[in-house]
Amino acid sequence: QKEVEQNSGPLSVPEGAIASLNCTYSDRGSQSFFWYRQYSGKSPELIMSIYSNGDKEDGRFTAQLNKASQYVSLLIRDSQPSDSATYLCAVKGGKLIFGTGTRLQVFP
Amino acid sequence: SAVISQKPSRDICQRGTSLTIQCQVDSQVTMMFWYRQQPGQSLTLIATANQGSEATYESGFVIDKFPISRPNLTFSTLTVSNMSPEDSSIYLCSVEDLKGANYGYTFGSGTRLTVV
Numbered sequence: 620q621k622e623v624e625q626n627s628g629p630l631s632v633p634e635g636a637i638a639s640l641n642c643t644y645s646d647r648g649s650q651s652f653f654w655y656r657q658y659s660g661k662s663p664e665l666i667m668s669i670y671s672n673g674d675k676e677d678g679r680f681t682a683q684l685n686k687a688s689q690y691v692s693l694l695i696r697d698s699q700p701s702d703s704a705t706y707l708c709a710v711k712g713g714k715l716i717f718g719t720g721t722r723l724q725v726f727p
Numbered sequence: 728s729a730v731i732s733q734k735p736s737r738d739i740c741q742r743g744t745s746l747t748i749q750c751q752v753d754s755q756v757t758m759m760f761w762y763r764q765q766p767g768q769s770l771t772l773i774a775t776a777n778q779g780s781e782a783t784y785e786s787g788f789v790i791d792k793f794p795i796s797r798p799n800l801t802f803s804t805l806t807v808s809n810m811s812p813e814d815s816s817i818y819l820c821s822v823e824d825l826k827g828a829n830y831g832y833t834f835g836s837g838t839r840l841t842v843v
Contacts, residue, residue, distance in 0.1 A: 653831050660839075662819055663770070665728075665831040707769060714785075715760075715832060719769040 622646060623710050625718035632725055638695040640721050642708030645689065651711040652684055654693045657720065658704045666693070666706075698725045729754055729824045733835030740810055740842050747806045748838045750820035755800035760821040760832070761793070770819065776803045810842045 624643045632638045640654075651670055655663035669675045669682040669691065681694040691710075695702055705720040730753040740746050750759065761773040774782040774795055782795040796804045807814055817837045824833040 651830075662834040662837045665824075665833065668831045709832075714772060714775075716772075717770040 622716050623708055623718035625706075625708050625721045627719060628722040629724045630721055632698050632723070634698060634700060634725055634727050636698050636725075638698045638702065638723055638725070640693040640695070640706050640708075640723065642691045642693075642710075642718055643689055644691070644708075644710045644716075646710065646712040646716075647686075647689065649710045649712040652682070652691045653709040653711070653715075654680075654682060654691075655707040655709060655717075656702075656704045657707055663707055695723075698723075700725045700727055729756070729822050729833045731820060731822060731833060731835040733820055733838060735838055736836060737839040738841070740840065742811055742842060744810055745806055745808045746810065746838075746840060747804050748818055748820070749804050750802070750835050752801045752822055756822045757800070758823060759797065759803040761795065761803075761805045762819045762821060762834075764817040764819060764837075766816070773805070773818075807840065810840075812842045815840055815842045 622645050653668045654666045656666050657663045667682045669684045672684050675682045679696045683692045703725050705722045707720045708718040710716050732751045734749055759776045762770040764770050772785050773788045774784040776782045776795045776797040778797045778800050794806045817839050819837045820835045821832045
């Protein structure tokens, strides 16, 4: 079983729609959860971090965490073509472990 | 957030040679992390570099192949030794970033290595 799992996609959404990205993890002792965006040929950049169950909002982004279900998600509202990228979920227990990423395509 | 300067940004190297990658951080950090991202894959942690002690390597990575230096709290190098085409990858350094409201890990711009 992979430690951090994501659907590789691509996830295609029209401009203005909500994009929903999902991630599951295996280590119940994980304490910190991160979403990164990576454009092709660039390094990952942090979008959000979340530590407690529930929702955390930052602008058009909302991270959701459910530790009981070992599930973390990222919602992107009003998706823009510039949001087209690979989104990496990362989970920190003892060390930081990355999922394989979901490629998001936002079409006009 | 922390700013990391990583170089070189890319290189093409001959099989059997070595390449040293440098990362300079604009603030003092306890730990620096080195990752590898193979084409189309996610990030895999190679090792954690602490100042004043030997680096801690992850399973599958050894010091002879990936020696690391950490001479001070703002700088680290990773050497990829005796390279083969399988070492072609993007190598990234990272630091734990405690500044700002969004705690997380910041990455350098990456080194794209091609071994021929």
